[in-house]
Amino acid sequence: MLTLYKPGSGWLHRMPAGPKLLLVLSVVLGVSLLPSHWFSAGLAAAVGILGYAVAGLGPGLHGIKELGRQVFAIRWVIVITVVSQLIFMGPEPAVANAARVTAAIVLAALLALTTRVTALLDAIEAGLRPLERLGLDPQRIALLLTVTISTIPVLGRRASEVRDAQWARGARNNPRTFVVPFLIVALKHADELGDALTARGVR
Amino acid sequence: MTKHSLLSNLPAKRRLDATSLARVAIFAAIVAVMGMPGGFAVAGGVSITLQTLGVMIAGAVLGPRLGALSMTVLMALVAIGLPLLAGGRGGIGVFFGPSAGYLVGWILGAFVIGLVVHAGGRKPVLWRTLVGMLLGGILVIYAVGVPVQSMVTRLPLGETAVLSLAFIPGDLIKAVTAALIVMTLVRAYPRAFNRVWATKKTPVLEPAK
Numbered sequence: 001m002l003t004l005y006k007p008g009s010g011w012l013h014r015m016p017a018g019p020k021l022l023l024v025l026s027v028v029l030g031v032s033l034l035p036s037h038w039f040s041a042g043l044a045a046a047v048g049i050l051g052y053a054v055a056g057l058g059p060g061l062h063g064i065k066e067l068g069r070q071v072f073a074i075r076w077v078i079v080i081t082v083v084s085q086l087i088f089m090g091p092e093p094a095v096a097n098a099a100r101v102t103a104a105i106v107l108a109a110l111l112a113l114t115t116r117v118t119a120l121l122d123a124i125e126a127g128l129r130p131l132e133r134l135g136l137d138p139q140r141i142a143l144l145l146t147v148t149i150s151t152i153p154v155l156g157r158r159a160s161e162v163r164d165a166q167w168a169r170g171a172r173n174n175p176r177t178f179v180v181p182f183l184i185v186a187l188k189h190a191d192e193l194g195d196a197l198t199a200r201g202v203r
Numbered sequence: 204m205t206k207h208s209l210l211s212n213l214p215a216k217r218r219l220d221a222t223s224l225a226r227v228a229i230f231a232a233i234v235a236v237m238g239m240p241g242g243f244a245v246a247g248g249v250s251i252t253l254q255t256l257g258v259m260i261a262g263a264v265l266g267p268r269l270g271a272l273s274m275t276v277l278m279a280l281v282a283i284g285l286p287l288l289a290g291g292r293g294g295i296g297v298f299f300g301p302s303a304g305y306l307v308g309w310i311l312g313a314f315v316i317g318l319v320v321h322a323g324g325r326k327p328v329l330w331r332t333l334v335g336m337l338l339g340g341i342l343v344i345y346a347v348g349v350p351v352q353s354m355v356t357r358l359p360l361g362e363t364a365v366l367s368l369a370f371i372p373g374d375l376i377k378a379v380t381a382a383l384i385v386m387t388l389v390r391a392y393p394r395a396f397n398r399v400w401a402t403k404k405t406p407v408l409e410p411a412k
Contacts, residue, residue, distance in 0.1 A: 004284045004294055021295075028299055036357050073292075077300055080366075081356050088362040097357050101300060108296030112284025120283040140219060148228040148276050149285070155232045156239060176380055179253070180387050183260065186233050187226075187395045194225035202221045 004112040006066070010056020012114045017123035024111040027051065032104045034096075041096040044103035051107050055114065066113065070106040078102055121145060143202070151193070158185050223269055226397065230261040230273040231280070238289035252289035255374065258309045259340040259381035262316030263332060264388065264395055270313035278306060304351025308344035315339030320385070326400040332385050336378035341371070 007013075012020065031047055034040035052067040071078070078098055085094035121142060128138040162182045171177050219227070234257035262270035277287065286293035288306075297303065319335030320327050345367060353363040388395050 004286055024295070028295075032299055032355070074300070081301065084362070084366055085356065085358055088358060093357060101355060104299040105296040108299050109294050112294035112296075115284065117283055117285065124279070124283070137218070140224070144219070144224055144228060144276055145279060147224065148231045148280060151228050151232040152235050152285075152287070155229070155236045159236050159239075176384065179256065179260075179380075179384050180391070183233070183264075183384070183388065183395070184392050186229055187264075187392065190225045190229035191222075191394075193229065194222040197221035197225060202224070 003117050004109070005116055006057070006113050008057055008114065010058075010114070012055045012057075012110065015114075017115050017119040018127060020115060021111060021120070021123060024108060028104050028108045031100060031107060034100050036093045036096040036100070038092055038096060041099040044096075044099040048103040048106055051110060055110055057113070067106060070109050071102060074102065074105055077105070117149070147193070147197075151189075154189065155186055158182065158189065161185075219272075222397065226265060227269050227273040227276060230257075230265055230270070231277040233257050234261060234274070234277055235280075235285075235287040238287060253377075254289050255309075255340065255344070256377045256381050256384075258313055258344075259316055259336050259378065260384060262313035262339055263320040263327065263335065263381070263385045265313075265317060266321050266396075266398070267314045267317030270317040271310050274310040274313045278310065281306070299355070301352045301355050302348070303355060305344055305348035307351070308347035311347060312339040312344045315343045321398070324398075324401045326402075327385060327389050327396075329382060329386050333379065333382040336382050337375075340378050340381065341374050 015023070027047070031044050034044055049064070049067065052063040055063055057063040057066050078101075081098045081101055082094050085097055124145070125138045125142040128136060128141060132138060159182055162185060163178060166177060166181075234254055237253040237257040258274060261273055264270075265273060281287050281293045281297060282295050284294045288297060297306065316335045316339035319338055320332050322331065349364050349367050350360060352358075352367070353360045356363070358366075
Protein backbone atom coordinates (compact mmCIF):
# COMPACT_ATOMS: atom_id res chain seq x y z
CA MET A 1 0.00 0.00 0.00
CA LEU A 2 1.33 3.37 -1.04
CA THR A 3 1.66 5.86 1.80
CA LEU A 4 3.04 9.37 2.07
CA TYR A 5 5.75 8.13 4.50
CA LYS A 6 9.41 8.74 3.57
CA PRO A 7 11.93 6.72 5.60
CA GLY A 8 14.54 8.65 7.56
CA SER A 9 16.34 8.89 10.87
CA GLY A 10 16.00 12.56 11.88
CA TRP A 11 14.71 13.65 15.29
CA LEU A 12 11.17 14.07 13.94
CA HIS A 13 11.25 10.52 12.57
CA ARG A 14 12.35 9.16 15.94
CA MET A 15 9.81 11.15 17.98
CA PRO A 16 6.89 9.02 19.33
CA ALA A 17 3.76 9.36 17.19
CA GLY A 18 1.45 10.74 19.89
CA PRO A 19 3.57 13.73 20.99
CA LYS A 20 4.56 14.34 17.34
CA LEU A 21 0.88 14.57 16.38
CA LEU A 22 0.30 17.15 19.12
CA LEU A 23 3.43 19.13 18.14
CA VAL A 24 2.53 19.25 14.44
CA LEU A 25 -1.10 20.11 15.18
CA SER A 26 -0.17 22.98 17.48
CA VAL A 27 2.29 24.49 14.95
CA VAL A 28 -0.28 24.12 12.13
CA LEU A 29 -3.02 25.66 14.26
CA GLY A 30 -0.70 28.55 15.19
CA VAL A 31 0.03 29.26 11.53
CA SER A 32 -3.67 28.93 10.58
CA LEU A 33 -4.67 31.57 13.13
CA LEU A 34 -2.23 34.25 11.90
CA PRO A 35 -3.98 37.51 10.92
CA SER A 36 -4.32 38.43 7.21
CA HIS A 37 -1.47 40.98 7.05
CA TRP A 38 1.71 41.26 5.01
CA PHE A 39 3.85 40.27 8.00
CA SER A 40 1.93 37.01 8.49
CA ALA A 41 2.69 36.05 4.89
CA GLY A 42 6.40 36.37 5.67
CA LEU A 43 6.02 34.67 9.04
CA ALA A 44 4.02 31.75 7.58
CA ALA A 45 6.59 31.25 4.83
CA ALA A 46 9.43 31.45 7.36
CA VAL A 47 7.81 28.88 9.68
CA GLY A 48 7.18 26.56 6.73
CA ILE A 49 10.77 26.75 5.48
CA LEU A 50 12.19 26.52 9.00
CA GLY A 51 9.99 23.50 9.74
CA TYR A 52 11.32 21.57 6.75
CA ALA A 53 14.91 22.75 7.34
CA VAL A 54 15.10 21.59 10.96
CA ALA A 55 12.92 18.46 10.67
CA GLY A 56 15.98 16.34 9.81
CA LEU A 57 14.42 14.86 6.66
CA GLY A 58 17.83 14.17 5.14
CA PRO A 59 21.32 15.54 4.53
CA GLY A 60 21.89 19.05 3.15
CA LEU A 61 19.03 20.62 1.22
CA HIS A 62 16.92 17.45 1.22
CA GLY A 63 14.32 19.04 3.49
CA ILE A 64 13.95 22.12 1.27
CA LYS A 65 13.59 19.94 -1.85
CA GLU A 66 10.82 18.01 -0.08
CA LEU A 67 9.15 21.34 0.77
CA GLY A 68 9.27 22.21 -2.95
CA ARG A 69 7.58 18.90 -3.81
CA GLN A 70 4.86 19.48 -1.19
CA VAL A 71 4.16 23.03 -2.39
CA PHE A 72 4.05 21.83 -6.01
CA ALA A 73 1.55 19.13 -5.04
CA ILE A 74 -0.94 21.74 -3.80
CA ARG A 75 -0.27 24.28 -6.57
CA TRP A 76 -3.95 24.36 -7.58
CA VAL A 77 -5.09 25.15 -4.04
CA ILE A 78 -2.62 28.05 -4.04
CA VAL A 79 -3.65 29.33 -7.48
CA ILE A 80 -7.38 29.21 -6.71
CA THR A 81 -6.90 30.90 -3.32
CA VAL A 82 -4.74 33.69 -4.75
CA VAL A 83 -6.92 34.35 -7.79
CA SER A 84 -10.27 34.32 -5.96
CA GLN A 85 -8.97 36.59 -3.20
CA LEU A 86 -7.33 38.97 -5.68
CA ILE A 87 -10.68 39.36 -7.41
CA PHE A 88 -12.75 39.83 -4.28
CA MET A 89 -10.41 41.28 -1.63
CA GLY A 90 -7.17 42.78 -2.98
CA PRO A 91 -3.46 41.91 -2.88
CA GLU A 92 -2.67 41.97 0.87
CA PRO A 93 -5.28 39.39 2.00
CA ALA A 94 -4.66 37.35 -1.16
CA VAL A 95 -0.95 36.91 -0.48
CA ALA A 96 -1.31 36.59 3.30
CA ASN A 97 -4.13 34.06 3.19
CA ALA A 98 -2.54 31.97 0.45
CA ALA A 99 0.75 31.86 2.38
CA ARG A 100 -1.07 30.99 5.60
CA VAL A 101 -3.08 28.14 4.03
CA THR A 102 -0.06 26.82 2.10
CA ALA A 103 2.16 26.84 5.20
CA ALA A 104 -0.51 25.06 7.27
CA ILE A 105 -0.96 22.30 4.68
CA VAL A 106 2.75 21.66 4.04
CA LEU A 107 3.61 21.78 7.76
CA ALA A 108 0.85 19.25 8.48
CA ALA A 109 2.36 17.02 5.78
CA LEU A 110 5.45 16.63 8.02
CA LEU A 111 3.43 14.24 10.19
CA ALA A 112 2.68 11.80 7.37
CA LEU A 113 6.18 12.20 5.91
CA THR A 114 7.92 11.16 9.10
CA THR A 115 5.53 8.68 10.73
CA ARG A 116 4.61 5.15 9.72
CA VAL A 117 0.87 4.45 9.39
CA THR A 118 1.18 1.55 11.84
CA ALA A 119 2.68 3.87 14.46
CA LEU A 120 -0.20 6.31 14.04
CA LEU A 121 -2.76 3.47 14.25
CA ASP A 122 -1.18 2.39 17.53
CA ALA A 123 -1.24 6.00 18.74
CA ILE A 124 -4.95 6.26 17.89
CA GLU A 125 -5.70 3.04 19.76
CA ALA A 126 -3.73 4.27 22.78
CA GLY A 127 -5.32 7.72 22.58
CA LEU A 128 -8.85 6.28 22.55
CA ARG A 129 -8.24 3.99 25.51
CA PRO A 130 -9.47 6.54 28.11
CA LEU A 131 -12.78 6.63 26.21
CA GLU A 132 -13.35 2.95 26.95
CA ARG A 133 -15.44 3.98 29.96
CA LEU A 134 -17.81 5.84 27.65
CA GLY A 135 -18.51 2.58 25.85
CA LEU A 136 -16.08 3.03 22.97
CA ASP A 137 -14.07 -0.05 21.98
CA PRO A 138 -10.58 1.09 20.86
CA GLN A 139 -9.61 -2.41 19.68
CA ARG A 140 -12.65 -2.67 17.46
CA ILE A 141 -11.93 0.77 15.99
CA ALA A 142 -8.30 -0.24 15.33
CA LEU A 143 -9.55 -3.47 13.72
CA LEU A 144 -11.98 -1.52 11.54
CA LEU A 145 -9.20 0.84 10.37
CA THR A 146 -6.76 -2.02 9.72
CA VAL A 147 -9.33 -4.09 7.81
CA THR A 148 -10.13 -1.05 5.65
CA ILE A 149 -6.45 -0.42 4.89
CA SER A 150 -5.93 -4.01 3.76
CA THR A 151 -9.16 -3.95 1.72
CA ILE A 152 -8.28 -0.92 -0.41
CA PRO A 153 -5.64 -2.63 -2.64
CA VAL A 154 -7.94 -5.65 -3.04
CA LEU A 155 -10.81 -3.47 -4.25
CA GLY A 156 -8.39 -1.52 -6.43
CA ARG A 157 -7.54 -4.77 -8.24
CA ARG A 158 -11.23 -5.73 -8.51
CA ALA A 159 -11.96 -2.30 -9.99
CA SER A 160 -9.35 -2.69 -12.72
CA GLU A 161 -10.64 -6.22 -13.45
CA VAL A 162 -14.14 -4.83 -13.95
CA ARG A 163 -12.74 -2.05 -16.14
CA ASP A 164 -10.67 -4.50 -18.22
CA ALA A 165 -13.67 -6.76 -18.70
CA GLN A 166 -15.70 -3.82 -19.99
CA TRP A 167 -12.94 -2.56 -22.29
CA ALA A 168 -12.66 -6.07 -23.72
CA ARG A 169 -16.36 -5.87 -24.57
CA GLY A 170 -15.92 -2.46 -26.17
CA ALA A 171 -17.57 -0.42 -23.40
CA ARG A 172 -16.50 3.19 -23.07
CA ASN A 173 -15.25 4.72 -19.81
CA ASN A 174 -18.71 5.47 -18.47
CA PRO A 175 -19.28 5.82 -14.70
CA ARG A 176 -22.69 4.14 -14.67
CA THR A 177 -21.66 1.00 -16.52
CA PHE A 178 -18.59 0.74 -14.30
CA VAL A 179 -20.05 1.54 -10.89
CA VAL A 180 -22.88 -1.02 -10.71
CA PRO A 181 -20.77 -4.12 -11.47
CA PHE A 182 -17.96 -2.80 -9.28
CA LEU A 183 -20.37 -2.25 -6.37
CA ILE A 184 -21.74 -5.76 -6.67
CA VAL A 185 -18.23 -7.26 -6.78
CA ALA A 186 -17.25 -5.14 -3.77
CA LEU A 187 -20.36 -6.04 -1.77
CA LYS A 188 -19.81 -9.74 -2.43
CA HIS A 189 -16.31 -9.23 -1.11
CA ALA A 190 -17.88 -7.60 1.97
CA ASP A 191 -19.95 -10.75 2.59
CA GLU A 192 -16.82 -12.92 2.35
CA LEU A 193 -14.92 -10.54 4.60
CA GLY A 194 -17.71 -10.60 7.19
CA ASP A 195 -17.73 -14.42 7.17
CA ALA A 196 -13.95 -14.52 7.47
CA LEU A 197 -14.04 -12.19 10.46
CA THR A 198 -16.80 -14.23 12.10
CA ALA A 199 -14.81 -17.43 11.52
CA ARG A 200 -11.89 -15.80 13.33
CA GLY A 201 -13.97 -15.02 16.39
CA VAL A 202 -15.03 -11.42 15.69
CA ARG A 203 -18.70 -11.25 16.57
CA MET B 204 -28.24 7.02 18.52
CA THR B 205 -24.64 8.15 18.69
CA LYS B 206 -21.58 6.47 17.31
CA HIS B 207 -20.48 5.69 20.83
CA SER B 208 -23.16 3.12 21.37
CA LEU B 209 -22.54 1.75 17.87
CA LEU B 210 -18.95 0.92 18.73
CA SER B 211 -19.77 -0.14 22.25
CA ASN B 212 -18.18 -3.12 23.92
CA LEU B 213 -20.94 -3.23 26.49
CA PRO B 214 -23.25 -6.15 25.75
CA ALA B 215 -26.39 -4.22 26.65
CA LYS B 216 -25.78 -1.67 23.89
CA ARG B 217 -25.75 -2.22 20.17
CA ARG B 218 -22.25 -2.98 18.92
CA LEU B 219 -20.69 -3.28 15.51
CA ASP B 220 -20.90 -6.95 14.46
CA ALA B 221 -18.57 -8.59 11.93
CA THR B 222 -20.96 -8.19 8.99
CA SER B 223 -21.47 -4.49 9.62
CA LEU B 224 -17.76 -3.99 10.25
CA ALA B 225 -16.94 -5.57 6.88
CA ARG B 226 -19.55 -3.48 5.07
CA VAL B 227 -18.34 -0.26 6.69
CA ALA B 228 -14.73 -1.09 5.75
CA ILE B 229 -15.71 -2.01 2.18
CA PHE B 230 -17.54 1.26 1.57
CA ALA B 231 -14.68 3.33 2.95
CA ALA B 232 -12.46 1.38 0.52
CA ILE B 233 -14.94 1.84 -2.38
CA VAL B 234 -14.85 5.62 -1.99
CA ALA B 235 -11.04 5.48 -1.80
CA VAL B 236 -10.81 3.37 -4.96
CA MET B 237 -13.18 5.73 -6.79
CA GLY B 238 -10.65 8.50 -6.26
CA MET B 239 -7.79 6.56 -7.81
CA PRO B 240 -6.49 7.29 -11.31
CA GLY B 241 -8.57 5.54 -13.95
CA GLY B 242 -11.55 5.75 -11.63
CA PHE B 243 -12.82 8.96 -13.12
CA ALA B 244 -13.83 10.38 -16.43
CA VAL B 245 -11.98 13.36 -17.87
CA ALA B 246 -14.09 16.12 -19.40
CA GLY B 247 -12.32 19.04 -21.05
CA GLY B 248 -9.07 18.49 -19.18
CA VAL B 249 -10.77 18.70 -15.79
CA SER B 250 -10.96 15.37 -14.06
CA ILE B 251 -14.31 14.66 -12.46
CA THR B 252 -13.81 12.46 -9.45
CA LEU B 253 -16.34 9.80 -8.63
CA GLN B 254 -15.65 10.08 -4.91
CA THR B 255 -18.76 12.07 -4.00
CA LEU B 256 -20.76 9.56 -6.05
CA GLY B 257 -19.31 6.92 -3.72
CA VAL B 258 -20.27 8.96 -0.66
CA MET B 259 -23.87 9.22 -1.89
CA ILE B 260 -24.11 5.49 -2.60
CA ALA B 261 -22.51 4.62 0.77
CA GLY B 262 -25.17 6.56 2.65
CA ALA B 263 -27.97 5.04 0.60
CA VAL B 264 -26.76 1.43 0.85
CA LEU B 265 -25.44 1.35 4.43
CA GLY B 266 -28.06 3.59 6.02
CA PRO B 267 -27.43 6.59 8.26
CA ARG B 268 -25.26 5.26 11.10
CA LEU B 269 -23.07 2.81 9.21
CA GLY B 270 -22.80 5.20 6.25
CA ALA B 271 -21.57 8.01 8.49
CA LEU B 272 -19.23 5.57 10.27
CA SER B 273 -17.67 4.40 7.01
CA MET B 274 -16.98 8.01 5.94
CA THR B 275 -15.49 8.65 9.40
CA VAL B 276 -13.19 5.66 8.87
CA LEU B 277 -12.12 7.04 5.49
CA MET B 278 -11.39 10.46 7.01
CA ALA B 279 -9.40 8.85 9.85
CA LEU B 280 -7.25 6.98 7.31
CA VAL B 281 -6.74 10.17 5.29
CA ALA B 282 -5.76 12.00 8.49
CA ILE B 283 -3.10 9.44 9.41
CA GLY B 284 -1.46 9.95 6.04
CA LEU B 285 -2.92 7.61 3.43
CA PRO B 286 -3.30 9.33 0.04
CA LEU B 287 -6.91 8.25 -0.45
CA LEU B 288 -8.52 11.43 -1.74
CA ALA B 289 -8.80 12.15 -5.46
CA GLY B 290 -5.45 13.11 -6.93
CA GLY B 291 -3.56 11.22 -4.22
CA ARG B 292 -4.20 13.82 -1.54
CA GLY B 293 -3.98 12.81 2.09
CA GLY B 294 -2.47 13.58 5.47
CA ILE B 295 -3.76 15.74 8.30
CA GLY B 296 -3.03 18.78 6.10
CA VAL B 297 -6.21 18.39 4.06
CA PHE B 298 -8.16 19.16 7.24
CA PHE B 299 -6.45 22.55 7.40
CA GLY B 300 -7.01 23.32 3.72
CA PRO B 301 -9.97 24.94 1.94
CA SER B 302 -11.73 21.62 1.28
CA ALA B 303 -11.72 20.48 4.93
CA GLY B 304 -15.40 21.27 5.48
CA TYR B 305 -16.54 19.37 2.39
CA LEU B 306 -14.73 16.28 3.65
CA VAL B 307 -16.35 16.51 7.09
CA GLY B 308 -19.59 17.17 5.20
CA TRP B 309 -19.27 13.71 3.62
CA ILE B 310 -19.88 12.17 7.05
CA LEU B 311 -22.99 14.23 7.74
CA GLY B 312 -24.10 13.93 4.11
CA ALA B 313 -23.95 10.12 4.17
CA PHE B 314 -25.97 10.19 7.41
CA VAL B 315 -28.71 12.41 5.95
CA ILE B 316 -28.87 10.38 2.71
CA GLY B 317 -29.29 7.19 4.75
CA LEU B 318 -32.06 8.78 6.80
CA VAL B 319 -34.00 9.97 3.76
CA VAL B 320 -33.49 6.91 1.54
CA HIS B 321 -34.54 4.48 4.26
CA ALA B 322 -37.17 6.73 5.87
CA GLY B 323 -39.66 4.62 7.76
CA GLY B 324 -37.76 1.43 6.92
CA ARG B 325 -39.42 1.33 3.51
CA LYS B 326 -37.93 0.10 0.26
CA PRO B 327 -36.12 2.93 -1.57
CA VAL B 328 -38.08 4.53 -4.39
CA LEU B 329 -36.62 6.81 -7.05
CA TRP B 330 -38.05 10.14 -5.90
CA ARG B 331 -37.11 9.64 -2.23
CA THR B 332 -33.64 8.46 -3.20
CA LEU B 333 -33.16 11.49 -5.45
CA VAL B 334 -34.37 13.86 -2.70
CA GLY B 335 -31.91 12.18 -0.33
CA MET B 336 -29.02 12.64 -2.77
CA LEU B 337 -29.83 16.32 -3.35
CA LEU B 338 -30.37 17.01 0.35
CA GLY B 339 -27.53 14.99 1.86
CA GLY B 340 -25.15 14.73 -1.08
CA ILE B 341 -25.25 18.38 -2.11
CA LEU B 342 -27.06 20.67 0.35
CA VAL B 343 -25.57 19.23 3.56
CA ILE B 344 -22.04 18.88 2.12
CA TYR B 345 -22.05 22.49 0.89
CA ALA B 346 -23.68 23.72 4.11
CA VAL B 347 -20.65 22.40 6.01
CA GLY B 348 -18.06 22.97 3.28
CA VAL B 349 -18.71 26.58 2.26
CA PRO B 350 -18.53 28.15 5.77
CA VAL B 351 -15.35 26.20 6.58
CA GLN B 352 -13.78 27.20 3.25
CA SER B 353 -14.70 30.80 4.01
CA MET B 354 -13.14 30.46 7.46
CA VAL B 355 -9.91 28.90 6.17
CA THR B 356 -9.33 31.26 3.25
CA ARG B 357 -10.99 34.24 4.99
CA LEU B 358 -12.87 35.02 1.82
CA PRO B 359 -16.34 36.29 2.87
CA LEU B 360 -19.13 33.72 2.89
CA GLY B 361 -21.01 35.17 -0.09
CA GLU B 362 -18.00 35.19 -2.40
CA THR B 363 -17.00 31.67 -1.30
CA ALA B 364 -20.52 30.47 -2.09
CA VAL B 365 -20.25 32.01 -5.57
CA LEU B 366 -16.95 30.17 -6.13
CA SER B 367 -18.46 26.86 -5.07
CA LEU B 368 -21.28 27.25 -7.60
CA ALA B 369 -18.79 26.03 -10.20
CA PHE B 370 -19.09 22.51 -8.79
CA ILE B 371 -22.89 22.42 -8.58
CA PRO B 372 -23.59 21.18 -12.15
CA GLY B 373 -21.20 18.24 -11.74
CA ASP B 374 -22.69 17.41 -8.37
CA LEU B 375 -26.22 17.51 -9.77
CA ILE B 376 -25.21 14.99 -12.45
CA LYS B 377 -23.62 12.83 -9.74
CA ALA B 378 -26.76 13.02 -7.56
CA VAL B 379 -28.95 11.82 -10.43
CA THR B 380 -26.43 9.12 -11.39
CA ALA B 381 -26.17 7.95 -7.77
CA ALA B 382 -29.97 7.74 -7.46
CA LEU B 383 -30.20 5.68 -10.66
CA ILE B 384 -27.40 3.38 -9.49
CA VAL B 385 -29.11 2.85 -6.13
CA MET B 386 -32.39 2.01 -7.86
CA THR B 387 -30.52 -0.47 -10.09
CA LEU B 388 -29.07 -2.09 -6.97
CA VAL B 389 -32.52 -2.29 -5.36
CA ARG B 390 -33.76 -4.26 -8.35
CA ALA B 391 -30.65 -6.24 -9.30
CA TYR B 392 -28.92 -6.89 -5.98
CA PRO B 393 -31.23 -6.14 -3.03
CA ARG B 394 -28.88 -8.15 -0.78
CA ALA B 395 -26.58 -5.13 -0.93
CA PHE B 396 -28.79 -3.29 1.55
CA ASN B 397 -28.65 -6.09 4.15
CA ARG B 398 -32.02 -5.16 5.62
CA VAL B 399 -35.63 -6.19 5.54
CA TRP B 400 -37.92 -3.53 4.16
CA ALA B 401 -41.34 -2.80 5.56
CA THR B 402 -43.81 -4.07 3.01
CA LYS B 403 -47.26 -2.87 2.11
CA LYS B 404 -50.00 -5.13 3.36
CA THR B 405 -51.12 -7.30 0.48
CA PRO B 406 -54.89 -7.81 0.34
CA VAL B 407 -55.76 -11.30 1.46
CA LEU B 408 -57.60 -13.13 -1.26
CA GLU B 409 -60.98 -14.42 -0.23
CA PRO B 410 -61.06 -18.18 -0.39
CA ALA B 411 -63.16 -19.34 -3.29
CA LYS B 412 -66.59 -20.48 -2.23
